[in-house]
Amino acid sequence: MALIHGGQLQQVAKQYNIDQKSWLDLSTGIAPFSYPIPKIPEKYYQSLPQVNDNLAEAAKHYYNAESLLVTNGSQAIIKLLPALWREKNKQSTTVYLPEQGYKEHELAWKTAGFSLCKYQDNLPKLTEIKDNPVLVVINPNNPTGQLHQRSELIKYQEKLKNSGGLLVLDEAFMDVVEPSQSMTGFVNQYKNTLVLRSFGKFFGLAGIRIGFLIGDNAWLTKLNEQLGPWQVNGPAQFISQKAFIDIGWQKQQQQRLSLSALQLRTVLIKNIPDNLINKISGTDLFQTVYFKEGVDVESYSITLCKQGVYVRLTDDKQALRFGLAKTEQLEKLAKALANLSSITSIN
Ligand SMILES: Cc1ncc(COP(=O)(O)O)c(C=O)c1O
Structure with missing residues (x-):
């Protein structure tokens, strides 16, 4: 079964019979400003991609990690992990997952x-966790924005270590969290902690498909074997290495994203009637509007689509997640939102 994610503009444009170029696509949490593609030497296209040591060093520095595996995105690891974990610990049968979150x-x-x-917003109680558990934490969560502090996660890490468990931390949106609560610097003394980092979201280059796994060397070796050779193309490695050492650009990106998130939030608050909103939460890469019970959120998302604005309806159909817009796109969003309340009513 294939899951629905944001980013399927081609399909949505066909469905609503609106030319792709006319859409405001806010359906993903990918930064609307992307790292400028440097001039890429031809050899990166011509030869088979080798693991680029300069990239590994730059990534270790950026992620504050002692060792890591370069992958073609977190998604590849998410799919492989359960079978590998089963091989390692045959007694492990239970996985704790957030009720809301990246469904893959x-x-x-x-x-x-x-x-x-x-589990809901709060992690399962430490005293209630069974033996040999797997705990998956998306930190910060997509779409809720819920952030768990490092001090809390360290307690779970200890508990899992003592009960034969595996801790999987998906930090796809951690780049924008200040102060960072990343656990990448805390994996080495714990064999069964794995941290997934996505490159495409913060750097705005989801299309080049590159990501990183931080964990104990035995895990990295095993996953590397499973993935096989030439997973990450040469141009992607070249671009990301440049992006990791470009601290000036990263600082500028942080500032731009936090300003855009604030502008987006302001447009949402101004244009969606107060009495419909339960809460707005998120990160500096997206904002999620949770509506009051009884609001027909699905029909809101359809009305937005009819106006050429594509946002992500959450799986429980209670909320809409808005990716960041550039300043010049906010007017289109504001207009489309202003039309919403006239067509949908609260029961
Ligand atoms: C929370 C989360 N984790 C992981 C992924 C997969 O990202 P990638 O495979 O591009 O690293 C996504 C994609 O949207 C995501 O939202």
């Missing part, structure tokens, strides 16, 4: 036959 985690563990225990 759930799909992968479910497909591998694990029993799913869902």
Whole structure:
């Protein structure tokens, strides 16, 4: 079964019969400003991609990691993990996952036959966690924006270590969190902590498909074997290495994203009637509007689509997640939002 994510503009444009170029696509959490593509030497296209040591060093520095594996995105690891973990610990049968969050985690563990225990905003109680557990934490969460502090996660890491468990931390949106709560610097003394980092979101280059796994060397070797050779193309390695050492650009990006998130939030608050909103939460890469019970959020998303604005309806159909817009795009969003309340009513 393929899951629905944002970013399927081609399909949505066809469905609403609106030319792709006319859309305001806010359906993903990918930065609207992207790292400028440097001039790429031809050899990166001509030869088979070798693991680029300069990239590994630059990535270790950026992620504050002692060792890491370069992958073609977190997604590849998410799919492989359950079967590998089963090989390592045959007694492990239960996985704790956030009720809301990137659903590919759930799909992968479910497909591998694990029993799913869902938790809400708060992690499952330490005293209630079974032996040999897997705990998946998306930090910060997409779409809720919920952030767990490092001090809290360290307690879970200790508990899992003592009960034969695996801690999977998906930090796809951690780049914009200030002060960072990343656990990349805390994996080495714990064999069974894995941290996933996505490159494409913060750097605005989701199309080049590159990501990083931070964890104990035995895990990295095993996953590397499973992935096989030539996973990450040469141009992607070249571009990301340049981006990792470009601290000036990273600072500018942080500032731009936080300003855009603030502008987006302001437009949402101004144009969606107060009495419809339960809360707005998110990160500096997206904002999610949770509506009051009884609001027909799905029909809101359809009305936005009819006006050429594509946002992500959450799986529970209670909320809309808005990716960041550039300043010049905000007017289109504001107009489309202003039309919403006239067509949808609260029961
Ligand atoms: C929370 C989260 N984790 C992981 C991914 C996968 O990212 P990638 O494979 O591009 O690294 C996504 C994609 O949207 C995501 O939202």
